Amino acid sequence: MAKVIINDIPVEALNDASILDAAKEVDIFIPTLCHLDLESFNIEHRTGSCRVCMVEVELGGRSKMMPACCTPVQDGMKIKTNTPEIIQIRRTVLELLLSDHPFDCLICAKSLDCELQALARQFGIDHLTYTGERSSYPRDTSSNAINRDLDKCIMCRRCETACNEIQTVKVLTGYKRGFMAVVAPPEMKPLNDTNCVFCGQCVNVCPTGALTEINYINPVWKAINDPTKKVIVQTAPAVRVGIGEEFNIPENESATGKLVAGLRRLGFDAVFDTDFSADLTIMEEGHELINRINKNENLPILTSCCPGWVNFMEYQFPDLLHIPSTCKSPQQMFGAIAKSYYAEKIGVSPKDLIVVSIMPCLAKKYEAAKPEFINNGVPDVDYVLSTRELAKMFKEAGINIAKLKDEDYDNPLGESTGAGVIFGASGGVLEAALRTVSEVISKTELKDVNFVEVRGLEGIKEATVKIGELDVKVAVTSGLGNARKILEKIRSGEAKYHAIEIMACPGGCINGGGQPYIHGDTTKLERRMKMIYTEDERKVIRKSHDNPYIQKLYKEFLGEPGSKKSHELLHTHYHKKREK
Amino acid sequence: MSEVTEYKKILPEELYRKLDSFVEDLGIDSKDPRKKGYLIQVLHKAQSLFGYLPEEVQKFVARKLGVCHSEVSGVISFYNFFTTLPKGKVNISICMGTACFVRGSEKVLKEFENFLHIKSGGVTSDGKFSLDVLRCVGACGLAPVVMVGDRVYGNVNPKMVGDIMTDCIKLANSMEENK
Numbered sequence: 001m002a003k004v005i006i007n008d009i010p011v012e013a014l015n016d017a018s019i020l021d022a023a024k025e026v027d028i029f030i031p032t033l034c035h036l037d038l039e040s041f042n043i044e045h046r047t048g049s050c051r052v053c054m055v056e057v058e059l060g061g062r063s064k065m066m067p068a069c070c071t072p073v074q075d076g077m078k079i080k081t082n083t084p085e086i087i088q089i090r091r092t093v094l095e096l097l098l099s100d101h102p103f104d105c106l107i108c109a110k111s112l113d114c115e116l117q118a119l120a121r122q123f124g125i126d127h128l129t130y131t132g133e134r135s136s137y138p139r140d141t142s143s144n145a146i147n148r149d150l151d152k153c154i155m156c157r158r159c160e161t162a163c164n165e166i167q168t169v170k171v172l173t174g175y176k177r178g179f180m181a182v183v184a185p186p187e188m189k190p191l192n193d194t195n196c197v198f199c200g201q202c203v204n205v206c207p208t209g210a211l212t213e214i215n216y217i218n219p220v221w222k223a224i225n226d227p228t229k230k231v232i233v234q235t236a237p238a239v240r241v242g243i244g245e246e247f248n249i250p251e252n253e254s255a256t257g258k259l260v261a262g263l264r265r266l267g268f269d270a271v272f273d274t275d276f277s278a279d280l281t282i283m284e285e286g287h288e289l290i291n292r293i294n295k296n297e298n299l300p301i302l303t304s305c306c307p308g309w310v311n312f313m314e315y316q317f318p319d320l321l322h323i324p325s326t327c328k329s330p331q332q333m334f335g336a337i338a339k340s341y342y343a344e345k346i347g348v349s350p351k352d353l354i355v356v357s358i359m360p361c362l363a364k365k366y367e368a369a370k371p372e373f374i375n376n377g378v379p380d381v382d383y384v385l386s387t388r389e390l391a392k393m394f395k396e397a398g399i400n401i402a403k404l405k406d407e408d409y410d411n412p413l414g415e416s417t418g419a420g421v422i423f424g425a426s427g428g429v430l431e432a433a434l435r436t437v438s439e440v441i442s443k444t445e446l447k448d449v450n451f452v453e454v455r456g457l458e459g460i461k462e463a464t465v466k467i468g469e470l471d472v473k474v475a476v477t478s479g480l481g482n483a484r485k486i487l488e489k490i491r492s493g494e495a496k497y498h499a500i501e502i503m504a505c506p507g508g509c510i511n512g513g514g515q516p517y518i519h520g521d522t523t524k525l526e527r528r529m530k531m532i533y534t535e536d537e538r539k540v541i542r543k544s545h546d547n548p549y550i551q552k553l554y555k556e557f558l559g560e561p562g563s564k565k566s567h568e569l570l571h572t573h574y575h576k577k578r579e580k
Numbered sequence: 581m582s583e584v585t586e587y588k589k590i591l592p593e594e595l596y597r598k599l600d601s602f603v604e605d606l607g608i609d610s611k612d613p614r615k616k617g618y619l620i621q622v623l624h625k626a627q628s629l630f631g632y633l634p635e636e637v638q639k640f641v642a643r644k645l646g647v648c649h650s651e652v653s654g655v656i657s658f659y660n661f662f663t664t665l666p667k668g669k670v671n672i673s674i675c676m677g678t679a680c681f682v683r684g685s686e687k688v689l690k691e692f693e694n695f696l697h698i699k700s701g702g703v704t705s706d707g708k709f710s711l712d713v714l715r716c717v718g719a720c721g722l723a724p725v726v727m728v729g730d731r732v733y734g735n736v737n738p739k740m741v742g743d744i745m746t747d748c749i750k751l752a753n754s755m756e757e758n759k
């Protein structure tokens with residue numbers, strides 16, 4: 001323990017704590033910009049590059065200005081955090097940052113969610129002290145997922161930590177030096193020409209508008225208002241536990257019914273649920289797992305719901321492409337069923353049926369546009385909006401969903417079980433599969449549908465579940481760095497499992513690249529996760545195979561899980577991708 | 581040697597072999613956490629072999645040292661010494677050291693840029709000429725200084741650029757003939 005004094009308040013801090021940590025102990029607020037502490041994941045990014053967090057440190061009779069986020073406490077330090085001199089230094093630092101920053105706030109996608117803007121406001125900056133040359137780069141809109149506008153980059157390098165350390169995709173680097181420096185892929189290549197998997201974790205941590213999503217709000221408005229089209233919408237599980245944050249819906253209140261009501265007010269012809277196709281995924285993937293267990297071959301099975309992860313696997317583990325499930329993601333299954341079964345039911349030609357997805361995810365934008373998911377020019381899913389984009393649409397339309405009365409999803413593609421909704425949190429897909437697979441194999445009803453061992457925000461979770469006579473070994477990973485660890489063990493033969501769930505985003509889709517920004521506050525993720533399991537508990541039916549509309553779909557249309565028709569519509573194949 | 585062929589696109593195999601054995605001779609332990617420390621040394625060697633460090637060479641080095649391509653690219657972009665573009669047959673360097681700078685070397689550079697239609701760091705499309713800037717070459721008495729190969733021009737002003745270029749064209753042509 002180190003004893004220090006901060007603004008005349010004595011504080012005892014752990015020896016490896018930073019001044020910033022110590023100040024937090026006594027509720028002293030030091031502004032930060034480049035620093036990011038993702039506490040629930042034990043990840044701290046401290047490059048010390050911005051110098052917004054300067055404090056005055058007196059030790060051994062000498063006093064110095066030091067950055068609080070990356071200076072460890074030492075016994076006897078006397079620290080001042082808010083003298084007029086310090087405040088002036090911070091203001092100067094901000095003014096210098098602003099001198100090389102475009103003044104696009106009014107037309108910036110990140111406005112009101114930008115950490116630089118918030119600091120400028122906090123320090124009352126109302127004019128430009130320094131002007132001079134500004135760096136200028138072409139915008140990178142090469143992908144259909146991520147918009148890069150490096151003019152707004154402040155070189156905090158948080159995106160590098162997200163991509164290189166957390167995800168281990170490693171496509172970003174500090175490039176060039178001094179005024180010319182940027183954080184970008186090698187040789188400033190457009191993102192689409194790299195191994196980027198479009199998980200959007202870099203977007204989630206970027207403090208400014210340098211990294212945002214590619215926005216599809218306008219084409220969706222157009223489609224809704226096109227009288228020749230029927231426009232339906234699906235909402236992913238994690239959207240309902242994120243959207244409320246944009247409308248100040250109380251933390252423990254479900255936003256699901258309000259989300260549905262809001263979508264109807266936007267003018268969608270039917271409001272459906274990706275949870276339905278999550279149930280369908282369990283039927284198909286469960287069937288695959290049972291087959292593989294019975295034959296005891298090609299194990300472990302890896303889940304394939306997450307396009308970020310699928311992308312990663314195609315680039316980095318091309319030798320393992322035979323083990324993931326061949327199931328499409330729930331988003332794509334929904335599109336495929338909507339444009340066949342549902343279109344037929346309502347007598348609309350697939351080309352006049354527009355499917356819009358609301359996803360917590362940016363990789364889903366990339367996925368929807370993959371050539372294998374487009375039939376004769378008609379994509380299974382036409383437009384993908386992130387949770388954030390949907391919130392903007394609601395606001396544009398003057399809809400405050402917090403004020404709306406709860407409404408229910410439409411049928412038939414809106415009915416789902418608790419197993420469908422937990423897809424939104426890391427561990428959920430596997431738990432949903434276990435609920436179904438154990439009943440099918442053991443032919444007895446589960447006493448307890450809760451497999452709590454696989455829940456939680458930890459990056460790697462393992463469990464052994466008894467199904468009939470068999471000990472089924474499962475693992476759950478989220479965050480691609482963790483996925484890499486497990487996959488390397490599978491490659492070497494060191495680890496043996498029956499099934500593994502893999503999600504690209506740490507914590508699963510609740511922390512997807514399209515969710516409302518958390519600005520480093522991981523307690524928000526804990527709340528989202530809790531809400532997912534609350535939604536599950538509130539459902540009358542909690543096992544996918546008990547969903548009456550799923551049963552009907554098989555009876556009327558698909559036949560059996562794994563049938564020829566299922567394979568045509570609901571399964572896919574993987575490609576080896578060459579490192580770019 | 582499989583990696584050698586995997587990344588070879590246009591540059592000679594022979595040079596890749598040399599680079600490969602250079603790295604092998606360093607005897608880097610793949611588990612050594614400090615193996616990144618060799619990166620600059622290896623890039624130095626690579627540039628001396630190939631003359632420049634295009635993407636195919638960067639990827640070769642990355643694979644060879646077990647680091648990622650983005651990191652290699654970042655290091656190359658950080659140091660002025662490394663270049664990702666081939667130099668022209670005749671390279672023209674303008675000194676931007678303090679003495680040359682205050683005596684107007686920037687104007688000289690501008691004039692060369694206008695003449696060749698390239699920026700500093702660039703190569704003309706026919707591959708004949710390249711232009712770059714140097715830090716002090718230790719001939720401050722002659723400032724501003726321009727170097728073409730090992731020939732030094734002193735007290736250069738923008739009006740002399742035409743004459744220097746005439747020399748350069750002659751030099752390029754004679755190199756062509758000697759081939």
Ligand code: SF4
Binds near residue numbers: 200
């Ligand atoms: S989207 Fe993911 S993979 Fe792509 S640059 Fe960002 S963090 Fe890296």
Ligand code: SF4
Binds near residue numbers: 155207210
């Ligand atoms: S792109 Fe964003 S996260 Fe990355 S360095 Fe720039 S400001 Fe930081």
Ligand code: SF4
Binds near residue numbers: 362364505514
């Ligand atoms: S974990 Fe979820 S949000 Fe993240 S990339 Fe995968 S599917 Fe998208």
Ligand code: FES
Binds near residue numbers: 034050
């Ligand atoms: S927040 Fe401490 S240096 Fe940026």
